[in-house]
Amino acid sequence: xxxxxLVFIQGVQGKxxxxxxxxxYVPVVTPxxxxxxxxxxxxxxEEVPIASLEEFYTLAIQPNRVVSVDGLLKELTQxxxxxxxxxxxxxxxxxxxxxxxxVKDVSKKSVDILKExxxxxxxxxxNYRRIYPQQSxxxxxxxxxxxDGATFRGQYGLERSYEDTLERISSAPIxxxxxxxxxxxxxxxxxxxxxxADIVLTMDPVALDTxxxxxxxxxxxxxxxxxxxxxxxxxxxxxLAMDSLPSFDPNSYAEYKTSRFVNPNVESVFEMGSIxxxxxxxxxxxxxxxxxxxxxxxxxxxxxxxxKVSNFDKKARGTVAMQEVxxxxxxxxxxxxxxQMGQKEFxxxxxxxxxxxEKTGIDLPNEVNNLVxxxxxxxxxNYATAxxxxxxxxxxxxxxxxxxxxxxxxxxxxxxVADEILYKDGTREKLPHKEPVQTLKKESSETxxxxxxxxxxxxxxxxxxxxxxxxxxxxxxxxxxxxxGGGYREDAYLHSFFGYYPAYEPRFIVLLY
Numbered sequence: 001x002x003x004x005x006l007v008f009i010q011g012v013q014g015k016x017x018x019x020x021x022x023x024x025y026v027p028v029v030t031p032x033x034x035x036x037x038x039x040x041x042x043x044x045x046e047e048v049p050i051a052s053l054e055e056f057y058t059l060a061i062q063p064n065r066v067v068s069v070d071g072l073l074k075e076l077t078q079x080x081x082x083x084x085x086x087x088x089x090x091x092x093x094x095x096x097x098x099x100x101x102x103v104k105d106v107s108k109k110s111v112d113i114l115k116e117x118x119x120x121x122x123x124x125x126x127n128y129r130r131i132y133p134q135q136s137x138x139x140x141x142x143x144x145x146x147x148d149g150a151t152f153r154g155q156y157g158l159e160r161s162y163e164d165t166l167e168r169i170s171s172a173p174i175x176x177x178x179x180x181x182x183x184x185x186x187x188x189x190x191x192x193x194x195x196x197a198d199i200v201l202t203m204d205p206v207a208l209d210t211x212x213x214x215x216x217x218x219x220x221x222x223x224x225x226x227x228x229x230x231x232x233x234x235x236x237x238x239x240l241a242m243d244s245l246p247s248f249d250p251n252s253y254a255e256y257k258t259s260r261f262v263n264p265n266v267e268s269v270f271e272m273g274s275i276x277x278x279x280x281x282x283x284x285x286x287x288x289x290x291x292x293x294x295x296x297x298x299x300x301x302x303x304x305x306x307x308k309v310s311n312f313d314k315k316a317r318g319t320v321a322m323q324e325v326x327x328x329x330x331x332x333x334x335x336x337x338x339x340q341m342g343q344k345e346f347x348x349x350x351x352x353x354x355x356x357x358e359k360t361g362i363d364l365p366n367e368v369n370n371l372v373x374x375x376x377x378x379x380x381x382n383y384a385t386a387x388x389x390x391x392x393x394x395x396x397x398x399x400x401x402x403x404x405x406x407x408x409x410x411x412x413x414x415x416x417v418a419d420e421i422l423y424k425d426g427t428r429e430k431l432p433h434k435e436p437v438q439t440l441k442k443e444s445s446e447t448x449x450x451x452x453x454x455x456x457x458x459x460x461x462x463x464x465x466x467x468x469x470x471x472x473x474x475x476x477x478x479x480x481x482x483x484x485g486g487g488y489r490e491d492a493y494l495h496s497f498f499g500y501y502p503a504y505e506p507r508f509i510v511l512l513y
Contacts, residue, residue: 033128036166037198038142038158040134040205041419048205050134051142051159051250057111058125059103061088064095065121072119079113081106099123132250137212138203140263141242141364141417144250156261161365162199162418200420200428202238207231211241214512219245225492227513228264230396234404234500234509237413237433239362266367269393270513273479274329275403275496276389278452281326282406283349284337286444292451295321296336304381309335312478326451326475327459334387343383347375350386353439354402355412361434362397362415370394389479400498400511406448407473407500407509410440446504449473453503467501474499 038051059081066072069092076083083103091100111124130145130152143157153167154160215227228244248260262268284290300316302309311330325333338346351357351372359367371393374382385391394402397415405412414434421429452473457466460474477496480488500509 032126033130033152034168035128035130035145035152036168038162038166039198039200039422040203040208041200042205047200050138050201050203051130051132053128054131055108055126055128057106057108058101058127059106059111059114060099060101060123060125061092062098062121062123063092063100064098066092067120072122075114075117075119076103079110081110081114101125130250134205134208135251136247136249138208138241138243139247139250140244140261140265141203142250143261143365144253146253157263157364158199158201158417161363165197165199165421197424198422199418200422201417202233202240202419203242203417204240207241208243212243215243215245226264228396229510229512230265230400231508231510232400232404232415234407234413234506235411235436237401237404237415237436238419239415239417240508242417263364263366265396266362266364267395269368269371269395270494271390271393271479271482272399272496272513273389273477273494275399275475275477275498275511276392277326277329277334277387277477278406278448278475278498279350279354279402280334280337280346280387281322281451282440282444282448283346283353284322284341285447286353286440287341287345287349289340289345290322290337292323292447293321294340295319296333298330298332300332302332302335304335304384305379307381309381309384323451323454326455329476331384331388335384338383338387339380343380346383346387350375350392353412354405355439356392356394356398356402360395360397360401360415363418363431367397368395370398389477393482396511396513400509403498403511404500404509405440406445406452407503407506408436408445409442410438410445411436412439449503456499470501471503472499472501473503473506 033053035053037049037053039047040050042048059076061072069089072092073083073085073088081103088102091102094100114122115124132139132142132144139157141157143159144155145152145159146155154163159166211229211231215229218224218227226244226246229241230239231241232239242263242265244264246260248256253261281290285292296319298311298317298320300311300314309331311328311332317324317328317330320328320330320333322333322337324330325337341349356370356372359369361367372386374386374391377383382391401413401415413436416431416433418431421431423429452475453471456472456474457463460466460476466472475498479494479496481492481494483489494513496511496513498509498511500506
């Protein structure tokens with residue numbers, strides 16, 4: 001009886017069962033791409049995506065179930081699908097094949113229209129791709145996801161540093177036939193890691209957009225080789241915005257040179273110029289070497305180890321107080337502060353109190369070391385140039401961290417960009433970050449802040465930039481740019497600015513260069 005039944009099924013009813021089997025053909029296709037989102041966090045708590053997923057489809061047919069090719073083409077046109085008519089007619093003619101792909105990269109909107117039509121023999125193979133809604137804004141911070149031929153991984157920025165959290169491992173093969181009946185929940189088609197989650201950043205979308213537009217306007221007006229900036233909460237180290245130009249659009253990263261992917265705020269060093277004078281003055285005050293009222297004899301130029309150290313205009317001003325050193329940005333003045341401290345003590349403040357001997361530890365990849373070898377020199381001239389921001393090269397992130405010590409009551413913070421992990425079940429986990437450590441006296445922070453407020457109120461653009469609503473502490477800088485073979489360029493300079501406000505209870509510190 002068993003053998004007779006097998007003969008009946010395979011012989012008499014074989015063609016009918018084969019037809020049904022072809023209708024349930026399950027092709028092996030690329031596993032579903034899945035990955036955690038990255039969100040900016042707005043002031044009101046709203047989470048705005050800066051890296052997310054976009055749903056798209058591949059359309060396929062079972063040729064022997066397509067009732068009318070012309071009817072299919074008409075429905076595709078009405079759903080605004082872009083297709084190759086000749087290709088579809090060719091594949092529809094393969095009636096012996098159970099599965100033929102006809103169109104790729106079809107939007108969810110078009111697929112939703114086609115699903116309502118219930119077109120016989122038409123299948124929808126769903127997948128996802130990484131998209132970056134903010135395009136080039138903050139792209140060097142976020143990075144992108146790229147393929148090494150076998151897998152997709154974060155290549156730069158946060159996509160790389162938080163790969164273990166954002167990565168989601170998909171199972172394979174995928175049952176395309178299941179999509180005919182329903183959009184099955186991702187948990188049925190994905191091997192879920194316990195750790196998989198979204199990341200919520202400290203960066204604010206309004207602050208980031210404002211910074212990006214400010215940098216773009218400078219780029220448009222002055223055509224610099226590069227322009228960059230950081231906005232940070234000086235009390236905590238939270239990065240509220242970080243950007244630089246030229247950058248790239250991660251949605252089409254393959255169109256750019258790899259040099260565009262580098263984040264200069266973390267991966268490049270610069271001689272920052274006169275904004276460093278604020279660090280020198282604060283160190284002199286904190287060590288007791290000088291006070292705001294201390295005076296010196298400004299001769300315009302001094303000679304150290306056979307090298308001339310001059311003010312920007314080489315003019316002598318006679319008896320000058322320390323406040324005027326910041327007001328007029330006098331190189332000889334901060335050299336005097338360094339000399340009053342002594343080379344060893346001056347170097348200790350820069351290396352240890354402002355922590356310029358180490359990386360900041362920000363949660364972004366490829367942070368480089370500052371170049372502060374001159375702070376171990378035997379020649380006094382190297383300490384003099386360091387006092388006004390030449391001869392030592394710092395990352396922008398290390399620079400703003402050091403300057404934040406002046407703003408926040410003397411605390412050294414650890415900058416960070418990622419704030420929270422948001423799990424699929426809705427639970428949140430605050431990422432651990434180092435607590436601020438006091439390295440400068442609170443009184444010294446208050447004193448240098450008063451001096452920098454005075455700079456804004458009286459000297460910066462002749463006082464035109466002072467704010468009625470807030471006290472603003474700030475300093476500008478201009479530095480020569482070193483040549484690779486030694487010496488300095490004569491055709492370019494690095495212009496810098498930092499400021500924090502409200503000056504005596506600061507919420508924001510801004511570095512622009």
